Amino acid sequence: MVHLAVHLPEEARLRGPVHYGWMYPVERRLYTLKRYLRNRARPEGSIAEGYVADECLTFCSRYMDDVHIVYNKEPRNSAFEDLDAYDVEVFGHGVKFISAGDYDVEDLAEVKKMVWYVLHNSDETVKYRRRYRNELTQQRVRDIDRAMRTGFADWFEKEVSFRSSFTCC
16 A cells, blocks of 8 residues: 555646546456466566466357357346337347346336336337327317327327237237
8 A cells, every 4th residue: 555655646647636537447457467466476477477377268268169258158138039029129129037026116107207208219109109199189189298298108008009919920
């Protein structure tokens, strides 16, 4: 820790005020290098040797298909895609659940706002939003924007389930 005080004035001159510098990447890298240390009598050579050994093993293991390493293993949450089964791309992507989730919904209005946000900002729902807006216009609804926010999600769910019931095989 005493050695750190030697470098702080130089770093302060180079970097400027403290809040402009973020030391997390440096600290993370130093932690990785410290794990290579095997011989405390000659730390520089030991760290260099460990680093070279790690790089060589990583390079060689990329060419071995039967060895499971970080670079060739399947991700924890691999998704599937079945875009042909759905008219809307949002529903064609799935995830493999890691564990069952228990969510306590205290405010249903907040959930409805989140659903509206996703549906409102999705490019695939533009034609459905237009169709629902036209229906609201034909029904002579006064505040169409409010009706869109409150009723579009339920209408959209019924519309998509209605359309998918007519698709064959």
